[in-house]
Amino acid sequence: MTLLESDPATRHKVFLETLRAYLRPEAVITDPTALRTYECDGLTGFRVVPTAVVLADSTDDVRRAVAACREFAVPYVARGAGTGLSGGAMPTADGIVISLQRMRRITGIDAENLSARVQPGVTNVDISKAAAPFGLHFAPDPSSQQVCTVGGNVAENSGGAHCLKYGFTVHHVLEVEVVLPDGSAVRLGGVNREQVGFDLLAAVIGSEGTLGIVTEVVVRLVRNPATVHTLCADFPSITAASEAVTRIIAAGIVPAAIEMMDALAIEASEAAVGAGYSLDTAAALIVENDGPAAESFVEFLAVEQICRDSAATKIRIAQDATERAIIWRGRKAAFAAVGRISPDYIVQDGVVPRTRLGEILQRIADMADEAGLRVANVFHAGDGNLHPLVLYSEAEGQLHRAEELSREIAELCVEMNGSLSGEHGIGTDKACSMPRMFSESDLEAMWRLRQALDPEGLCNPGKLLPTPRLCGEKPGIYVPHPLEVTGDIERF
Known part of the structure; x- marks a missing residue:
């Protein structure tokens, strides 16, 4: 009988001994309490505790850890700071995490x-x-x-x-x-x-x-650009703000950034950092132009005029680097700040053509009303990269509705000729939605590339591409079967 055919407990013990021998004993974490730190990334609704964590210091450490995993057929996932929002760094219950946090030179x-x-x-x-x-x-x-x-x-x-x-x-x-x-x-x-x-x-x-x-x-x-000009413009509606975005790009101007925040996002941001946003506005655009002094200034004047022509009710122009930093502090803090107005939330990520921003934001609002939930919007308006934040209370049993709404929003982006993700990735969160965006032959081509490099399927399994197990049984918080609760069956 080979080691891989031995009982799981023996195989696991020998695997951990091999990991410690390949690396260093102190580089392998197995303490159950410490392992909880690595059970999820920024998508906190679903958690899986790994069997061990490797603290890699070098490329050689990573190579040795991967070699051990291949030898014992143990799945693994690499992890950095764990700030991802799609479950891409969530481990598998029978696998390990290879942490790269110490490789920071x-x-x-x-x-x-x-x-x-x-x-x-x-x-x-x-x-x-x-x-x-x-x-x-x-x-x-x-x-x-x-x-x-x-x-x-x-x-x-x-x-x-x-x-x-x-x-x-x-x-x-x-x-x-x-x-x-x-x-x-x-x-x-x-x-x-x-x-x-x-x-x-x-x-x-x-x-x-x-x-x-x-x-x-x-x-x-x-x-670094020679000059930077930044403004924050208030609008009476999300539609008006969206139209301003379209007009800016249509004028041949490509700002360094065009960001949008709706009333809910502004409320949360102001409660957290007090960046001076208007609390009585439906939407705000942050537009920044940079580049050579003469060019940047002319384009900035044009942007300001387009905002006024698009019914902007107030325009705040940063007078110096300090005020510009304050404006950006409010925008950068918006995701975390939503915790000020909701006990729980899901950050979604999708893309639509920017000419359809007003349309999809209205549809998202209608979907939220139907689900009995709220959605805050703060996103990269210039390239149509949405970040709807679905607000809910797990204590009030709203998690399932929130997840369904989040998934429907992502798939709506595809329906509107967009993408399931702009930058947060697919991970475990949207893997089952991939067939909405790609044909069977498209997905097969991706699988072939993945299998060519990882024929054993050990490298971050269950992520990005749909699998029957993933889509039929989403990993996460264990819910006991009713017969288990009554004592008629036992869980092994």
């Missing part, structure tokens, strides 16, 4: 070639801080950039407020080192930016950790 800034070499546990904002003395910054700026890691940015192809002009993570990654499911480490892409052959780098970015674990990233840096 910036190993080089190449100012001449506008790049930085970093480990995956480096926070998004720390790259910009390290590049600041050279007049450079890392353009992707998720709202969680103070804590989210670049490894997670690569996994989800994160964007942020300024992705309208500067693009997503995929536009700012030159090279990655990735540990494949066979335990080998390979480099994809290159710092010279011109590559031949298959673009496997692009395949890894946004693959949500299903093709391998990224252990080093060379990111592209951009020069």
Whole structure:
């Protein structure tokens, strides 16, 4: 009898011993209380406690952990700061977590070639801080950039407020080192930016950790703009604000950012940070233009006039960097601030053509009324990337309704010629909705790529692509069977 054919308890014991031998005893966490820290990411409604957690310090640590998992057929998931919002870092009950939080070194800034070499546990904002003395910054700026890691940015192809002009993570990654499911480490892409052959780098970015674990990233840096102009405009309705967005882009102006917040989001943000937003407005647009002084100023004047022509009731123009930071603080705090007005909430993520913003926001409002729930909206209006926040109370039994509404909103985006996700990923949250966006042959092509690299299916299983188990039995909080409650059956 082989070890894999032995009883589960023996196999698990030997696996943990092997992990400790391959790494270091202190690098393997098995304490049940400590493991609870890793049971979910930012999608907190569903939780699974892993059997162990590996605290990796290096690429070699990751390789050894993956090799052990392959040897014992144990599934694994890579995890950074755990700020993801789609369940992409949720473990499986029989698997382990490979934490990259300790891999947080910036190993080089190449100012001449506008790049930085970093480990995956480096926070998004720390790259910009390290590049600041050279007049450079890392353009992707998720709202969680103070804590989210670049490894997670690569996994989800994160964007942020300024992705309208500067693009997503995929536009700012030159090279990655990735540990494949066979335990080998390979480099994809290159710092010279011109590559031949298959673009496997692009395949890894946004693959949500299903093709391998990224252990080093060379990111592209951009020069700080010469000037920045920012305004916050109030509108009497979401429709009016949406029309202003369309008119700005139609005028040939591409601001660095165009963000929208509705009344509920403003209420929450003001309660949390007091950024000076109007509490009596239906919607607010934050528009920022940057670039060469003359060009940026002319475009900013045009944006201001378009807002006035679109029925803006008030326009607040940042007079200096401090006031600009205050305006952005209110926007960046909005997700977390919603906890001020609701005990629980789900952050959804989808994309629609920006010309249909007013239409979908009205439909979302109607769907929320029908479900008896509230939805706050704060999102990247410039590229139609919605972030509806479905507010609910688990204590009042509203979780199921909230999940259904959240799923329906995501699928509505597809119905309106959009996408299930703009930057938060699919994870476990929307894997079962993938057939709404992709044909059977599309999904089969994705499966073939995944199986070519991970034939055993151990690398972040149950994520991104639909599987019968995932869609038939969603993992999460265990609910006892009625016969178990009465004592007629037992759970083993």
